[in-house]
Amino acid sequence: MAAEFGPLVRADRLAEQLDEVRLVDVRWYLNGAGDGRGGLDAYLAGHLPGAVWLDIDSDLSGPASPAAGRHPLPNEAAFAGALGRMGIAEGTPVVAYDDSGGSTAARLWWLLHVLGEPVAVLDGGIDAWPGELSTEVPVPVPVQRPVREWPAGRFLSADQVATSERAVYDARTAVRFAYGDEAIDPRPGHVPGALSAPWAGNLDESGLFRPAEALRARFAAAEPNGAVAYCGSGVTACHDLLAMTVAGLDGLALYPGSWSQWGADETRPAALGPA
Incomplete structure (x- = not known):
C-alpha cells in the first residue's frame, strides 16, 4: 500500500x-x-x-x-x-x-x-467527507517512534535561498507578495527573484487539486533545477510543494523560516511590487 x-x-x-x-x-x-x-x-x-x-x-x-x-x-x-x-x-x-x-x-x-x-x-x-462526523475523541496507545534527522537539501536556510539556483515560489496571496500585510508580515515585500504562486491557485473551483498537467504548467520554472517554496511562516508553502509533487516535479525544498524570518532581518533585501 x-x-x-x-x-x-x-x-x-x-x-x-x-x-x-x-x-x-x-x-x-x-x-x-x-x-x-x-x-x-x-x-x-x-x-x-x-x-x-x-x-x-x-x-x-x-x-x-x-x-x-x-x-x-x-x-x-x-x-x-x-x-x-x-x-x-x-x-x-x-x-x-x-x-x-x-x-x-x-x-x-x-x-x-x-x-x-x-x-x-x-x-x-x-x-x-461523505459520511458522518464524530465527536468521540480516541485514546491512542502511545508508541516508541525512532528519531529521524531532517534530510539535507529538503529544507533551506535564508542564506541557501539567497544563492539557490532553484526556482523560488512564494505561496502567499498576490497582494501580500507585492505589498505585504502589516498585520502579519514583519515588513512589505518578498524575496528578490521569487515568483508569486498563491497556494489557493493549486485548487479548482470545487476546492480539489487541479490536474497534474495544469500544475506542472503552473510551476514550469521548477524545471530543470527544482524549486524552493516559502510563504509567511512555512505552512502554506507546503501546499505549493504538494502541488509540485502531484505534478511529478523533483528537487523540491521548503524554506521554513519564510518571510517571517527573512523580513524580520533588516539586512536582507526585499523586493516590492507584483511579479
Missing part, C-alpha cells in the same frame, strides 16, 4: 481504507475560525471518525522567534514524540486533512513525505 499511497487521496477512496490508515486533523486558524474557535475547538465539534488532532504551533513547529520565524521546523525528537503520543508508528499510512483546501494539512504531509513515510492529504478536506 505504501508504494502507491499519496500524495492525495479522494474521500470515496479513503472511506474504503479507514481501517488501514491513521487520520490526523490539522485544522488551524491564523486569527480564529471566524467565530473565535481554534483548531482544537473545531476538531472537538466534529471530526472524521478515529482522527486525532495535531497542532501546527506546538506539534509541527518549533518555538517561534523573529530569528527563526513563526513556524520553524520542530526538533526531530519533538516531532517523533508528537507522532508517538498519538500512536502513529513508523511506516503507518497517514492521511492529513483540514477545512481549508489542504493549506495546513500539507505541513504534516511535507514533514512525513521527506522522511519517506506513507502520507496523503485528503483532497477537498473535511467538506469532501
Whole structure:
C-alpha cells in the first residue's frame, strides 16, 4: 500500500481504507475560525471518525522567534514524540486533512513525505467527507517512534535561498507578495527573484487539486533545477510543494523560516511590487 499511497487521496477512496490508515486533523486558524474557535475547538465539534488532532504551533513547529520565524521546523525528537503520543508508528499510512483546501494539512504531509513515510492529504478536506462526523475523541496507545534527522537539501536556510539556483515560489496571496500585510508580515515585500504562486491557485473551483498537467504548467520554472517554496511562516508553502509533487516535479525544498524570518532581518533585501 505504501508504494502507491499519496500524495492525495479522494474521500470515496479513503472511506474504503479507514481501517488501514491513521487520520490526523490539522485544522488551524491564523486569527480564529471566524467565530473565535481554534483548531482544537473545531476538531472537538466534529471530526472524521478515529482522527486525532495535531497542532501546527506546538506539534509541527518549533518555538517561534523573529530569528527563526513563526513556524520553524520542530526538533526531530519533538516531532517523533508528537507522532508517538498519538500512536502513529513508523511506516503507518497517514492521511492529513483540514477545512481549508489542504493549506495546513500539507505541513504534516511535507514533514512525513521527506522522511519517506506513507502520507496523503485528503483532497477537498473535511467538506469532501461523505459520511458522518464524530465527536468521540480516541485514546491512542502511545508508541516508541525512532528519531529521524531532517534530510539535507529538503529544507533551506535564508542564506541557501539567497544563492539557490532553484526556482523560488512564494505561496502567499498576490497582494501580500507585492505589498505585504502589516498585520502579519514583519515588513512589505518578498524575496528578490521569487515568483508569486498563491497556494489557493493549486485548487479548482470545487476546492480539489487541479490536474497534474495544469500544475506542472503552473510551476514550469521548477524545471530543470527544482524549486524552493516559502510563504509567511512555512505552512502554506507546503501546499505549493504538494502541488509540485502531484505534478511529478523533483528537487523540491521548503524554506521554513519564510518571510517571517527573512523580513524580520533588516539586512536582507526585499523586493516590492507584483511579479
